[in-house]
Amino acid sequence: MIYLTRHITRYGYSAPIRESIMEVHMQPRSDGNQRCIEFNLTVRPHTRPTSYHDYQGNVVHHFDIPGQHDQLFLLAESTVEVNPLTPLPESLPQTAWDDLDGLTKSGEFWDYIQPSVFARPTPLLEELAAELRVDRSRDPLSTLLALNSALYGVFSYVPQSTTVDSAIDDAIAHRSGVCQDFSHIMITLVRGLGIPCRYVSGYLYHQRNDKHHDRSEEDASHAWIEAFLPGLGWRGFDPTNNLVAGERHIRVAEGRDYADVPPTRGVFKGQASSELGVSVRIAQSYIPLDAEEKVLMTTVAAPPAPMKRIDQQQQQQQQ
Structure with a gap:
């Protein structure tokens, strides 16, 4: 079965921040019964993420945004093939x-x-x-x-x-x-x-x-x-x-x-609180943007502010 996934994450800050550093676990694995056919990660403000495999075989994307910003937006899109697994037996031997x-x-x-x-x-x-x-x-x-x-x-x-x-x-x-x-x-x-x-x-x-x-x-x-x-x-x-x-x-x-393996984890410098908005969509065909996603994809500029280091919020896995 082929799936299209879209995972939107938006951090909004109460005051401008800088030096955002983040790692992202959003690229589906390619092993076992699954193959990631295509993956793309878009970040605003614009930056070019790098990626590596951790010791557990996960693909981790890493990026930093040194300049001042009051919002951080991530769009992770993938095409994934998942094949059926061999059915489990009714039981195993006690041995x-x-x-x-x-x-x-x-x-x-x-x-x-x-x-x-x-x-x-x-x-x-x-x-x-x-x-x-x-x-x-x-x-x-x-x-x-x-x-x-x-x-x-x-x-x-x-x-x-x-x-x-x-x-x-x-x-x-x-x-x-x-x-x-x-x-x-x-x-x-x-x-x-x-x-x-x-x-x-x-x-x-x-x-x-x-x-x-x-x-x-x-x-x-x-x-x-x-x-x-x-x-x-x-x-x-x-x-x-x-x-x-x-x-x-x-x-x-x-x-x-x-x-x-949190979806996102990071830190920034700035005297600001943050709000986190997340939208996830999974489908077997083209996924049109809904109203909530359009709001999450909206970004605005902000004036400067004093700086200190604060952890980025992580996304709880609710489903």
Whole structure:
């Protein structure tokens, strides 16, 4: 299946700023069942981004804008081919746990077994694990499928209920959150069982008026998890929608958790607060600009102001 994606980001500042430095994770990956056919990143004020591959294989774009500006605009457009994956079996042998133990002891998956910034055990998480009976009584695949479904059942999807830097305890305590929270909770539980697990940032294609009943919202970035299984490799699970990741999931970046792969991350100098506007569109044909996108694409000039260094806001993955 071929998808067209458009991700618009606009930062508006209350006073002029300068020396914006930013890194961007928005180019879809080309590996596994997916191929990024074309990608283009436009930045205003005009600059020429450079790119590199990080150690996890993600394409990272980097740019700086030394001059004075009161708005920052990014337009990321891509064409991506996503092919169907081989269907998962109903289960794996119980001996697959022994295979996993051998793999993890070798150190090959060290980064995806250890706690990370947003995916680390807490007393509340341990209570949740006991409640959901997260253990090795079933084979690894059956355990993952059951956990995916259980998290979908006990947590409500509530946009804006958490923030970009919320700890997993916030979502656990209120039994609600967004895809970023569900993914971090599942990652922590899965790693606790000795299964390598990583965070996936990307998009989910929503088809209107069809058999899919996704509870996550359209037009936002999405997040899910991938777990490594003996004989199957890395396979994706989407606890927000109780889905096995497949042809509708578009992978952009993979990391230990959100801290590794935010869509945007940066700093600037200036005595200013910032407002963030984001629009995401996914389609299988030409995507005309809607009213919200036209507003986001509008820029104006601003007068000078004193300077200091402030972190840029990051985009929470809400979908």
